Amino acid sequence: MNELERLTPQQFELFQEFIYSRCGIKIDLSKITLVSNRIRRRLQPSNCEDFDAYYRFIRSKAGKSELVEFFNAITTNETSFFRTASNFAWLKNEYLPQLLREKSEGKRSPVLRIWSAACSSGEEPYSIAMCLSEEARIVREWDVQIVGTDISETSLGRAREAVYTERTMQELDSNRISKHFSEESSNQYRLRPAIARMVSFSNHNLMEPFPAKPFDCIWIRNVLIYFDRVSKAKVIENLVQSLVSGGYLVVGPSEGIYDMLGMLQKRNTFLYQKQ
Structure with missing residues (x-):
């Protein structure tokens, strides 16, 4: 050789x-x-x-x-829209109603900050944006701030371009495709500006604290599987520091961190809350 x-x-x-x-x-x-x-x-x-x-x-x-x-x-890793449907079902059917209820009761202001950590080419934060856009009261009355970060500038460039192939869109139904995308060419779809504008992107290394205001909800999925336990512990420390009190951490099914989240309250198999 x-x-x-x-x-x-x-x-x-x-x-x-x-x-x-x-x-x-x-x-x-x-x-x-x-x-x-x-x-x-x-x-x-x-x-x-x-x-x-x-x-x-x-x-x-x-x-x-x-x-x-x-x-x-x-x-660089591959991802797709609405990967692990149960996470997005929680977001749409449980979390958003909870936020609206808390606002109506005067328990919170209409500001929502969500961080998609290690977002690759943007499918996850854009999926989150689609869910939020489908709740009219959130769109009309709330200041929604969705941030996607990744260590790869190439991936972030693709995320900002917001052009995708059918391979990453297999979990999208025809209604969401027609509503949120315009077909540019065969097997090329561009995300419509209304969704693209909801997400901002920046470069970030998970091993470092994220210099931003705390978030109400952080998504970290399908990335920590590549880290050893020492590195996972550092990433978790940084993520928890970036959560507001009462904020949620959404984790992937194969992260290997479930026994390392004792500082958070477990709500279900993928959801943890900061007290």
């Missing part, structure tokens, strides 16, 4: 430790081919002749700008 076809175990370990130190993601040796392929694509744009030269480059001062592209290549 050509030496540039795949990282050696020793080279993989160097990149593995570097990725972990920067963003808390522990990549298993079983992913060596995937990681090799993604790094190889960055060699020519970086003027690096091999993996060793690229490793030295991204660790150098001169390679600081390449780090964005490196993490884009390593961390």
Whole structure:
């Protein structure tokens, strides 16, 4: 095998430790081919002749700008609209009625802040926006602030562009597709501005505190599976700090953090509340 076809175990370990130190993601040796392929694509744009030269480059001062592209290549994951339908059923059928009831009773102001953490290319926060847009009183009377963050600028670029293929839209019914999307070409759909405007995006590393006002609800799904327990604990600490008292944390089914959320009140298998 050509030496540039795949990282050696020793080279993989160097990149593995570097990725972990920067963003808390522990990549298993079983992913060596995937990681090799993604790094190889960055060699020519970086003027690096091999993996060793690229490793030295991204660790150098001169390679600081390449780090964005490196993490884009390593961390990009696939997602879809309305993934795990039960989470959105809770949002639409339980959480929004609760908010409206609390407002009518004078227990809260009509401001709602939701953070979609590690949002990839935007399908999750846009799904949240669709749910909120379908509740007329929320649209008319509330200041809704939905924030999507990710460590990958490439993913955030796709989120801001808001153009999607049918593959990510399989959980959308025909009514939502016709209402919220315009077909641009075969298998290309653009999200309508009314929904796109409801979400703002920014770059953020989950291992760092998020410098923003606290949120009423935070979604963290299908990402912590890639973190080890030490990193998960740090991410959870940062997320809980960003929740208001009484705020909700929505977690994915495979995060592996259920025994690490003792500081929150468990409401169901995916929902935890800060007291």
